[in-house]
Amino acid sequence: MSGSNINSLSHFQSHRYALMMLFFDPKKLEAGEGVYICGTIIVSLLFSLGFPLHLGMKLFRNETRNQNMLNLGTFLPCLGASSKFIIYALNFGKVRRMEELLRLLDQRVSGHKQRSIYAQVRTRLRVMVGLFIGIYAPCGITAVMMFLFAEERSLMYYAWFPFDWKSSFVSYCLANGYQSAGISYQLVQNYVNDCFPALVLCLVAAHAKILYCRLEEIGENPLQNAERELEKCITDHKNLLELFRITEAFMSFPMAIQFLCSAVNSCLGIASFLFSTDEPMVRAYSLCYTLAMILQIFPCCYFGTESEFWFGRLHYAAFSCNWLIQERSFKRKLMLFVERSLKSSTAMACGMVSVSLMTFFATLKFAYSLFTIILRID
Numbered sequence: 001m002s003g004s005n006i007n008s009l010s011h012f013q014s015h016r017y018a019l020m021m022l023f024f025d026p027k028k029l030e031a032g033e034g035v036y037i038c039g040t041i042i043v044s045l046l047f048s049l050g051f052p053l054h055l056g057m058k059l060f061r062n063e064t065r066n067q068n069m070l071n072l073g074t075f076l077p078c079l080g081a082s083s084k085f086i087i088y089a090l091n092f093g094k095v096r097r098m099e100e101l102l103r104l105l106d107q108r109v110s111g112h113k114q115r116s117i118y119a120q121v122r123t124r125l126r127v128m129v130g131l132f133i134g135i136y137a138p139c140g141i142t143a144v145m146m147f148l149f150a151e152e153r154s155l156m157y158y159a160w161f162p163f164d165w166k167s168s169f170v171s172y173c174l175a176n177g178y179q180s181a182g183i184s185y186q187l188v189q190n191y192v193n194d195c196f197p198a199l200v201l202c203l204v205a206a207h208a209k210i211l212y213c214r215l216e217e218i219g220e221n222p223l224q225n226a227e228r229e230l231e232k233c234i235t236d237h238k239n240l241l242e243l244f245r246i247t248e249a250f251m252s253f254p255m256a257i258q259f260l261c262s263a264v265n266s267c268l269g270i271a272s273f274l275f276s277t278d279e280p281m282v283r284a285y286s287l288c289y290t291l292a293m294i295l296q297i298f299p300c301c302y303f304g305t306e307s308e309f310w311f312g313r314l315h316y317a318a319f320s321c322n323w324l325i326q327e328r329s330f331k332r333k334l335m336l337f338v339e340r341s342l343k344s345s346t347a348m349a350c351g352m353v354s355v356s357l358m359t360f361f362a363t364l365k366f367a368y369s370l371f372t373i374i375l376r377i378d
Contacts, residue, residue, distance in 0.1 A: 006106040006107075006109045006115070006118060007106060008102040008103075008105070008106050008121075008203050009099055009102060009103070011121070011122075011125055011199060011203070012196075012199065014129070014195075015192055015195065015196055015199075018188050018191055018192050019192065021188050022043070022085075022185065022188055022189060022192070023036075023039055023040050023043040023044075024040055024089060026092060026095075043185075044086075046182075047082075047181070047182050047185040047186070048082040048085060048086060048185075048189070049082065050182075051078055051082070051182035051183075051185070051186060052075060052078040052079040052082050054159045054160055054161065055071065055074055055075040055078055055079075055157060055158075055159045055160075056075050056079070057159070057160035058071055058158050058159050058160045059071060059072060059075060060072075061160075062158050066272065066282075067158050069268055069271065069272050070157075070158060070272060070282070070286075071157070071158040071159075072268060073265055073268040073269060073272065073286075073289065074157050074158075076261055076264060076265050076268075077186075077190075077261055077265055077293070078186050080257050080258065080260075080261040081186050081189045081190050081193060082186075082189065083254075083257055084189075084193040084254035084257055084258065085189045085192065085193055087253055087254050088192070088193065088196075088250070088254060091249075091250055094246050094249070094250050095250075097242075097246055098200065098243060098246055098247065098250075101239050101240075101242055101243040101246075102203065102243065104239050105207045105236065105239055105240060105243070108210075108214070108232070108236055109210060111217075113213055114210045114213055114214065117206060117209050117210050117213065118206055118210060120206070121202060121203065121206045124202055125199065125202065128195065128198060128199070128202070128299050129195070131295065131298075131299065132191055132194065132195055132296070132299075135288075135291060135292040135295045135296060136187050136190065136191070136292065138288040138291075138292075139187075139285070139288045139289055139292050140183070140184075140187060142281065142284045142285040142288050142289075143156060143157075143183065143285055144156070145281050145284070145285075146279075146281040146282055146284075146285045147176075149281045153166070153172065155175060155176060155179060156176055156179045156180065156183070157179055157183070159179065161175050190296070193254060193258075194258070194296045194297075194299070194300070195299070197247065197250070197251040197254075197255065197300050198299035198300045198302075198303055200243075200247045200250075201247065201300060201303035201304055201306075201307055201347065201355075202299075202303045202306075204240065204243060204244050204247065204303075204307045205303050205306040205307040205309075205310055207236075207240055207243075208240060208307055208310035208311050208314070209310045211233060211236050211237060211240060211310075211314065211317075212310060212313055212314055212317040213317075214229075214233055214236070215233055215314065215317035215318055215320070215321055216317045216320045216321055217321070218230055218233070218321040218322065218323075219321050219322025219323065219325070219326060220321075220322055226321075226322070226326055226330060227326070227327065227329060227330045227333070230330060230333055230334060230337070231333065233337070234333065234336075234337050237314065237337065237340070237341065241345065244307065244311075244345060244347070247347070248347045248348060248355075251300075251347075251349070251355070252348065252349055252350055252351070253349070253350055255300065255349035255350075255353075255355055256349040256350040256352070256353060258296070258297055258300075259297065259349060259353060259359065259363050261293070262293045262294065262296065262297050262363055262367075263363045263364075263366040263367040263370065264367070264370065265289070265290075265293040266290050266293040266294050266364075266367045267367045267368075267370040267371045267374070269286045269287070269289045269290030269293060270286075270290050270367075270371055271371060271374050272286040273286035273287050273290065294363075294364065294367075297360060297363065298360060300355055301355060301356055301357050301359060301360035302357060302360075304346075304347045304354070304355035304356045304357075305356045305357045305358075307345070307347070308344075308345055308346050308347070308356065311341070311345035312344075312345070314341040315338045315341045315342055318334055318337055318338050318341065319338070321334075
């Protein structure tokens with residue numbers, strides 16, 4: 001059975017739709033459509049830059065400490081989301097090479113065992129998308145409810161506007177309309193920012209596991225040219241490492257931003273939930289917001305750990321194949337492959353922090369440390 005009907009790129013369909021919603025269609029931008037490029041620039045200025053800016057202009061200028069904390073807690077993730085998306089957009093050219101490598105790896109998937117491993121990817125992606133929807137939707141719902149159940153006419157988020165939004169009903173609707181559109185834009189940005197790297201790491205881990213199985217099976221089929229199959233596996237490993245390194249470079253700085261934002265924002269959310277307000281809707285929003293800040297980094301960390309695990313086991317698979325009866329040239333190539341596979345393949349953020357479950361728990365510890373500092377200040 002060939003891997004001709006295996007198509008990893010089909011899993012990115014939701015991201016293509018999300019980019020279209022963000023007015024960032026790579027095909028139209030590359031085609032140089034002037035009207036679309038102008039529209040992309042305008043939308044980016046309005047929401048990617050303007051939305052965090054109008055929140056930041058109100059920082060520490062609110063009436064109460066709780067309002068300042070909610071303002072800061074909204075500003076930081078929005079600034080982080082916009083920053084990450086701009087970085088991804090500037091590096092979008094790397095996606096083309098990632099797509100080419102995935103096509104090459106897909107073509108090598110064959111046999112029932114390998115295809116069953118790949119089939120698990122679809123289930124995992126459904127769980128991951130469900131997780132992101134499960135953490136974003138409650139945040140949006142509780143934010144709207146917090147706004148609707150406010151005791152007096154107010155904005156959805158504490159922010160600055162160049163006009164007095166209290167002066168008329170039209171100004172009030174205009175301000176809240178902008179915030180509603182802006183937070184929707186930010187949520188879609190977050191989906192692309194958080195889900196895309198996790199998806200690629202999931203595919204890398206799956207292909208590394210498939211390569212492990214393929215190496216184990218070398219020499220079992222007497223009709224198969226073992227040395228030629230080993231050479232193909234070495235090429236697969238080379239392509240897989242290149243895909244991994246491009247993915248690592250693609251998400252390096254954005255993941256560092258995400259780790260920092262998640263730690264600070266989860267700390268602010270817990271502090272707001274416990275001490276800063278008695279309003280039920282505000283407390284519900286703070287709780288949902290905190291869980292979202294914690295869980296949105298989990299998929300990347302999980303699949304980063306899994307990909308590292310399967311890369312680290314490839315040399316065991318090499319020695320598990322039927323190498324004893326092979327020619328000396330086969331054994332020489334096998335030893336070279338083993339030496340290469342012993343090199344660590346850990347995804348790093350900014351070359352300093354590993355994208356792994358260890359960092360996920362370290363982020364939680366950092367958030368707790370910040371929380372204890374806030375308690376001492378009080």
